[in-house]
Amino acid sequence: MMHRIESPQSRCVVGVARGDITPPVGIYHRMWGAATHDRSTGVHRPLTATALYLENPHAADDFHLAVALDHCLLSREEMDGVRQRAAAGAELPCERFVFFFSHTHGAGLMGYERRDLPGGDLIPPYLERLGDNVAALARTARATKQPAAVVYGHGRCSLAANRDYRDESRQQYVCGYNPDGVADDTVLVARATGRDSRPLATIVNYACHATTLAWENTRISPDYVGAMREVVEAATGAPCLFLQGASxxxxxxxxxVGDVAVADRNGRQLGHAALAALEALPPADMAFEYAGPVISGATLGTWKYVPAGDDRRRACETWQTREFVVPLPYRKDLPKAEEVQRERAKWEQEETAAKAAGDPARARDARAMVERMTRSLKRVGHLPPGDCYPFPVRLWKLGDAVWLALTGEHYNVLQRELRRRFPGTPIIVGTVANSSEVSYLLDQASFGKGLYQENVSVLARGSLETLIDAIAEQLGDQ
Known part of the structure; x- marks a missing residue:
């Protein structure tokens, strides 16, 4: 019996569409507490939305629309508005849309609570146009759908690093490069090819906060994701869909930093790593089989690609959708909205006093704390009632692969552990999906250190491990 290697694949119906969603220059842009500007002053690279339509090969009414957006995130009110407007414009059910945010921190903070700030008046009409644009992309992606094969692989990239750094001189943890921390370097890639074997789209799933650019940057930017796509798309000729992993x-x-050249350099690093993994992918609908010896100067062992059999093709057409809720307990020490409002007022007074005293450094720090309190107020003010947050999980089993859509920002142990438990299954982990109401999900060992991520999280210690086990249980039942 000849030795045969089957590569992980999915067979489904695929459509793709790409559009420009760059906000107008001058829109409210301040994403960082330390920033001293409010309005954007220019555009580094355009922001894009990419709609990927995925349909059950045996049931045209069973489909998903994955929409990749070059934005940090949207809160519930803004997200619901964009989603509903997109669904209405596309004449499709709202629940079929899943928005995956690239998590760039250079696009601007698009919250309705900013509408009275400089440039904030541009936010509501921009979000309306965003919903309309996504609707048009959804219609185009669905109209251009065709049977396709999706092949999966992985590579490595050292762009991402752990960012929980211990500043020993000040005896505190800061959010910054930690050379001793653990970082998942996996780049999971996929290539969808259509009838003529040309690529329809590529997918790059990588875990790294899009925070090359920070408070000194005043330009609208997709951060490193823009240059990554440029590298991949120049070689493949197809749209590249980026999904932010557990970062x-x-x-x-x-x-x-404020230098956009650094963002481009980071993006090219990831782009070339992704492209190397894509170039290594086998042809669709093929297996790699030992073909036997050839007598030469040495006896050579030869391999060749052979067509996949009918049974194998049917297995790749597997289509399962699971949506379930994992109750995760809230922290016991969550602040009340009234407490946050009082704290915010205190820092506003401090900022005013610092400006009057001619102390710009003190004023900047106070302004940053006002911003921190504003975000905290929005976070705790929109949580569902009860003792637990009903954490939604969307799990799509497409052939040999699993796609996960998860709200929130998870420590990278989530994807490392799931892939360790299911080593033969490509698991695409898409986070910051649809919103991020719960903020961060830390592993148990990271609690109690005074980390930024713990300070802003709304969930109790152990929630990440509970979520990992719940997802693994569902995967084990596939």
Whole structure:
């Protein structure tokens, strides 16, 4: 019997569409507490939305729309509005849309609570246009659908580094490059090819906060994701869909800068790593089989690609969708909205006093704390009632692969552990999906250190491990 290697694949119906969603220059842009500007002053690279339509090969009414957006995130009110407007415009059910945010911190913070700030008046009409644009992309992606094969593989990239650094001189943890921390370097890639064997789209799933650019940057930017796509798309000729992995404790080694050239360099690093993995993918619908010896100067063992059999093709057409809720307990020490409001007012007074005293450094720090309190107020003010957060999980089993859509920002142990438990299954982990109401999900060992991620998280210690086990249980039942 000849030795045969089957590569992980999916067979389904695929459509793709890409559009420009760059906000107008001058829109409210301040994403960082330390920033001293409010309005954007220009555009580094355009922001894009990419709609990927995935349909059950045996049931046209069973489909998903994965929409990759070059934005950090949207809160529930803004997300619901964009989603509903997109669904209405596309004449499709709202629940079929899943938005995956690239998590760039250079696009601007698009919250309705900013509408009275400089440039904030541009936010509501921009979000309306965003919903309309996504609707048009959804219609195009669905109209251009065709039977396709999706082949999966993986590579490695050292762009991402652990970002929980212990500043020993000040005896505190800071959010920054930690050379001693663990970082998942996996780049999971996929290539969808259509009838003529040309690529329809590529998918790059990598975990790294898009925080190359920080408070000194005043330009609208997709961060490293823009240059990554440019590298991949120049070689493949097809749209590249980026899905942010479990990057709660990961960021670029060189980050928090104002120089867009650094963002482009980081993006090219990931782009070339992804492209190397894509180039290594086997042809669709093929297996790699030992073909026997050839007598030469040595006796050579030869291999060749052979067509996959009918049974194998049918197995790749497997289509399962599971949506389930994992109750995760809230922290016992969550602040009340009234407490946050009082704290915010205190820092506003401090900022005013610092400006009057001619102390710009003190004023900047106070302004940053006002921003921190504003975000905290929005976070705790929109949580579902009860003792637990009903954490939604979307799990798509497409052939040999699993796609996960998860809200929130998870420590990278989530994807490392799931892939360790299911080593033969490509698992695409898409986070910051649809929103991020719960903020961060840390592993148990990271609690109690005074980390930023713990300070802003709303979930109790152990929630990440509970979520990992719940997902693994569902995967084990596939």
């Amino acid at each position: 709660g404790d990961l960021g670029p080694r060189e980050g928090f």
